[in-house]
Amino acid sequence: MQFRTLCLTSALALTASSAAADMNFNRIASFATPLNMAAGEDTARETSAEIIAASGDGMTLIYTDSPLGVVGLIDITDPANPQPLGNIALDGEPTSVTVIGSTAYVGVNTSASYTAPGGKLLSIDLGTRQITGSCDLGGQPDSTAHDDAGTFVVVAIENERDEDLGDGRVPQMPAGYVSKVMVDNGVMACDTIQKIDVTGLADVAPTDPEPEFVDVNALGEIVVTMQENNHMVVIGTDGTVMSHFSAGAVDLTRIDIDDDRASLMFTGEQMGRLREPDGVQWLDDTHFMTANEGDMDGGSRSITVFSKDGTVVFESGSDYETAVIQAGHYPDKRSDAKGVEPEGMEFAVFDGTPYAFVLGERASTVSVYDTTDPTNPVFKQLLPSGVAPEGAIAIPGRNLFVTANEADLIEDGGVRAHVMIYAYQDAPAAYPQLTSAGADTLIGWGANSGMVAGEDGIVYFVNDSFYGNQPTIFTVDTTQTPARITAALPVLRDGAPAMKLDMEGITLDGNGGFWIASEGRTDHDIPHALYHVDASGEITQKVMLPEALLANELRYGFEGVTKIGDTLWMAIQREWKDDPKNHVKLVSYNTATGAWGAVHYAKAEPATGWVGLSEITAHGDFVYVVERDNQIGANAVTKKIYRIPASDMVPAELGGDLPVVTKELVRDLIPDLAANGGYIVDKIEGLAIFADGTVWVSTDNDGVDDSSGETFFWSFGKL
Structure with a gap:
């Protein structure tokens, strides 16, 4: 036959x-x-x-x-x-x-x-x-x-x-x-x-x-x-x-x-x-x-x-x-x-x-x-x-x-x-809007999380703990339509896939490597931590949170990381035990001195469910954050990008009163999501900004688990 x-x-x-x-x-x-x-x-x-x-x-x-x-x-x-x-x-x-x-x-x-x-x-x-x-x-x-x-x-x-x-x-x-x-x-x-x-x-x-x-x-x-x-x-x-x-x-x-x-x-x-x-x-x-x-x-x-x-x-x-x-x-x-x-x-x-x-x-x-x-x-x-x-x-x-x-x-x-x-x-x-077609090998992907812009139209993103046995840094060429995943770099610990990571943020280290923010979940033996990853994907440094932070930890931890000079800034998704209602911490870590600090960010009162932060990105004189609720479809209310003056990002000592930064609305993303003709998805997880101010945004498809599997990856132009 x-x-x-x-x-x-x-x-x-x-x-x-x-x-x-x-x-x-x-x-x-x-x-x-x-x-x-x-x-x-x-x-x-x-x-x-x-x-x-x-x-x-x-x-x-x-x-x-x-x-x-x-x-x-x-x-x-x-x-x-x-x-x-x-x-x-x-x-x-x-x-x-x-x-x-x-x-x-x-x-x-x-x-x-x-x-x-x-x-x-x-x-x-x-x-x-x-x-x-x-x-x-x-x-x-x-x-x-x-x-x-x-x-x-x-x-x-x-x-x-x-x-x-x-x-x-x-x-x-x-x-x-x-x-x-x-x-x-x-x-x-x-x-x-x-x-x-x-x-x-x-x-x-x-x-x-x-x-x-x-x-x-x-x-x-x-x-x-x-x-x-x-x-x-x-x-x-x-x-x-x-x-x-x-x-x-x-x-x-x-x-x-x-x-x-x-x-x-x-x-x-x-x-x-x-x-x-x-x-x-x-x-x-x-x-x-x-x-x-x-x-x-x-x-x-x-x-x-x-x-x-x-x-x-x-x-x-x-x-x-x-x-x-x-x-x-x-x-x-x-x-x-x-x-x-x-x-x-x-x-x-x-x-x-x-x-x-x-x-x-x-x-x-x-x-x-x-x-x-x-x-x-x-x-x-x-x-x-x-x-x-x-x-x-x-x-x-x-x-x-x-x-x-x-x-x-x-x-x-x-x-x-x-x-x-x-x-x-x-x-x-x-x-x-995002595909791995054209790559030398068949690249599977999903559960997109934090992003960072590189040079020449290249964006990097990480997957989260849904693919816990396959933590990966993906390279995306945004100059093509649709944007194309051209490489997948495994994140390794001693040469083997680095288990027990929930990668929610990525930023460049300035030397060809990356800093990764991992959201902790202690009931699953996943620590809140920062990881330095070299250009080969190997973890070279693990930075644990100080006791002043861990004493008040809850499940919802780091969502995004960005770098300003020697300082890494991480957004904590939702309130921890010591935070005022509807206030979350933006946490700083100085890679040169090892000093920790934080400021407070006032987020929206949720209409239903909860509202939290899901990304943080520094660009020019501002720090940009994604603020979103956990609602989907007709119930979605908050899917927004705000900016904070970089001058407000002066960390205070942990354990004391934290200053509250000011914020300004940059873009409501619900109209962007609605333009796709489907229902409004809940998880905006990635934000990358190039040197010229061009913005790229991405959503998380939850690994196609109780999800349509749709990933939206788009640019709305320059800031």
Whole structure:
């Protein structure tokens, strides 16, 4: 069997040409699902956006919200300003939705148990928002799709297994099947339901197929993934099986296979990894692409293009993950399982060019491929999405693409579930803003923290304790667009990675090396400390805090370090025991004399949560600090840069009254963050200022852990 493999050089081409004439997809808006709740409802309840579809005119979105048992509607007449249209309550759990004209068809799970599955297909008029019909499906539905002519809806009846029963594997009866429901002018003909048997086909648990995802080509043929069975089925227009075949396996190289939650090492291999595909989309009447998420025994982290006779004509292998890694979106916590987990998919033709959109569930990304040649998809660009994209819909007639992102992190104080909207524009790709594409080796990165400007457009930044086994100083060339990570220097102690660091600040020592500020956490045996690192990355000096400081320490310590002459200045993020309310210390350490001192900085009263400092940078006659709250999305209030006259930075003796410095607002960063079209992220962590006053700012993506993984790295010009 011969097939083509996506070459690494193609995957490394992470961004589109900077030429303005290039067409690219850029995010223009986002919509938080709690906005669809009615006045008086408890918006603190979990909500979600899972599978999404659009009305025939492209003006209305409808998405399934399983936690609430509703479908939500959004008015996108103005796609840059989506408006809530409310929720429609359903008697059951919505699993999928597809739309023909102005009628939505929603699969609803009504199962009494795993062994007594049930479900129905509802029709909903999007104009009146009324349920107009209901067909009993006889089992638990998963995905839905319809033919181009709008004459039928096909439903994958999964009858999913109980993962907590026994070894959690198939077979677990009853078996799943595929249902085909005829439609006439929007009206379902329930008496025409065709139950298509797909048992006895797969090598894995042939008695218990679990159809997962369905799609229909222009001929009316249906392709079905059976993820747990690692099998593909193609069904003809008469409802009989045309072909079926194993989805097969992939030999993976250059992957991270260790869930150490502390480092990014893309040197592992997995031979014979079952594809176990989830999403599938026809690329033409002969070829379809699968997103190989995996479930029981596999997950090849890849995309594959099959001919409908079962021939593999393209396999990405681990190259699918390459662009994700280079953009800082790799989820290390999933390394031992399924990596970035390609899951949902969409396909559409925009202005004559066919595109496949592959959702990385754990990476919170969309990988866009030009499929002009379906046997050789060409990677085009990577889009940032909300947390855990589950569904997508393309609206090429309006040059729009939309994702539904299911994770609602309200219990963890995180961001809510979102629908995100992108426009196909005659403009450069706006994301990523920072990439390691083009480096000599594959550089993984994330959890960006403190920054410092060097010379000739070079910025250095450090990662924090999320990658505790891989403390690294990264070199960034800001003269390129997007800014490019060109080198990664490990921070070493006696030649080995320096464990027990939480690097939150970096500054130049003036002699080719660096000073690093590490935020302490004594309950995790991480000391508050300063470290001198030479040009090779070796720690040459460790400076512990004096007892006068440690006597009043709390968890939130150093956030940033800067150097003025022989003196290092460090910002302490939040109040320690001896600080007045809403006052934090700026601590000084004289590298020549060893003397310590401090001043006080008055920070904002938090509207919700807390406010603290997250960076400090000296430039000219001022010292600049980043002051931020810990709020995210619509709750964000304080994300600001202030400056302090350098003349105020006269340290007083520790243990006594500290002078309070004056501050002046330089920039509110919330408008900058909002310009990215998503929600407002919480962690502004890096600030670097070049000699000419050019400013660069960076955010921390928390190592893609309960985070969308987005890193914003931008300049707003000169001071």
